[in-house]
Amino acid sequence: MDEFVTTEMHTGGEPLRIIEKGYPDIHGATILEKIQTMKKTMEDKRKLLMFEPRGHYDMYGVLLVPPDIPSADVGAIFMHNQGYSTMCGHAVLALGRYIVDKGIVKDPTIPETKVNIQCPCGLVESYVKYDGKKTGAVRFFSVPAFLFAKDISVDVPGYGKITVDISYGGAFYALVALSQYNMDRSATIQKIRDAAGATTDTLKKQLKLTHPDSEDLAFLYGTIVTDGKDQYSEDVSWNVCVFAEREVDRSPCGSGVTARIAQQYTRNLIKIGQTRTFEGPTSSRFTAKPVKEVTYGDYSAVIVEVSGNGYYTGTSKFTLEADDKIGRGFLLN
Numbered sequence: 001m002d003e004f005v006t007t008e009m010h011t012g013g014e015p016l017r018i019i020e021k022g023y024p025d026i027h028g029a030t031i032l033e034k035i036q037t038m039k040k041t042m043e044d045k046r047k048l049l050m051f052e053p054r055g056h057y058d059m060y061g062v063l064l065v066p067p068d069i070p071s072a073d074v075g076a077i078f079m080h081n082q083g084y085s086t087m088c089g090h091a092v093l094a095l096g097r098y099i100v101d102k103g104i105v106k107d108p109t110i111p112e113t114k115v116n117i118q119c120p121c122g123l124v125e126s127y128v129k130y131d132g133k134k135t136g137a138v139r140f141f142s143v144p145a146f147l148f149a150k151d152i153s154v155d156v157p158g159y160g161k162i163t164v165d166i167s168y169g170g171a172f173y174a175l176v177a178l179s180q181y182n183m184d185r186s187a188t189i190q191k192i193r194d195a196a197g198a199t200t201d202t203l204k205k206q207l208k209l210t211h212p213d214s215e216d217l218a219f220l221y222g223t224i225v226t227d228g229k230d231q232y233s234e235d236v237s238w239n240v241c242v243f244a245e246r247e248v249d250r251s252p253c254g255s256g257v258t259a260r261i262a263q264q265y266t267r268n269l270i271k272i273g274q275t276r277t278f279e280g281p282t283s284s285r286f287t288a289k290p291v292k293e294v295t296y297g298d299y300s301a302v303i304v305e306v307s308g309n310g311y312y313t314g315t316s317k318f319t320l321e322a323d324d325k326i327g328r329g330f331l332l333n
């Protein structure tokens with residue numbers, strides 16, 4: 001196995017391992033085809049970098065690949081404890097800085113530099129604060145986000161009947177108020193992880209999702225447990241996103257707050273231009289606002305602008321010895 005070199009960042013506490021060396025060129029004409037190639041032939045590399053002893057249960061990573069949309073500066077393939085995701089807002093908030101700092105975008109402009117990142121769900125336009133020396137906060141415009149279904153009743157084993165909305169913010173999420181599980185903010189992360197995970201598992205068995213562009217984008221990525229404060233106000237709204245194989249997002253979740261704004265906009269709870277602040281389990285915050293109504297397939301959708309900060313935490317070089325069986329990646333949960 002090759003040597004792997006990474007730059008490590010986090011956004012609101014959520015890790016982002018940016019893989020710079022160790023993967024070959026990925027076969028596929030589109031990002032979604034490249035993901036299929038990785039699923040078939042490169043799972044060992046994902047496990048090596050995401051799982052223990054080099055990662056952990058809640059690890060998150062990204063591989064930059066050549067984009068297939070001409071206006072994109074880079075393509076991004078996101079990975080986690082279960083596989084590959086269609087969108088990652090926290091990664092875009094960190095990657096914006098990384099792409100400018102690495103000189104991948106030539107001639108950066110002050111006070112903001114535009115970076116176009118092709119995500120599996122589509123092109124995400126981001127703007128990186130730049131003062132000529134240092135990069136800072138990043139904002140991005142989501143792909144069209146829409147409320148897929150509302151008030152779905154589901155009987156979750158161990159939790160009873162609850163009502164959920166399904167919303168798309170580059171990935172599909174079930175949105176559930178914490179009170180539906182008879183919990184309040186004193187609930188432990190483990191309890192929230194279990195309840196949200198059981199909800200995702202149950203819904204996956206019962207619900208057929210469709211996406212206007214591709215079947216590869218039509219799957220339930222996770223459940224976001226919220227404080228139920230969906231009506232616009234200047235108050236902070238709290239949520240925890242549990243995605244993939246019950247992985248807990250430390251940040252407020254960029255695609256998740258996009259999905260929440262799409263839900264709120266479609267339910268007439270927020271207007272174009274109104275900004276909300278969302279807080280994740282580490283108390284880190286993103287802001288998000290609906291900026292433009294658009295039509296997307298059969299959906300009335302909205303473009304959402306999300307803002308936040310990513311930070312560098314270091315660089316890593318990883319190796320694997322030929323006779324190391326355990327070191328290929330494992331998870332203890």
Ligand SMILES: O=C(O)[C@H]1NCC[C@@H]1O
Pocket residue numbers: 014060085087088089090091241243249251252253254255256
């Ligand atoms: O911010 C986000 O959108 C991502 N964070 C982890 C789960 C999502 O992909």
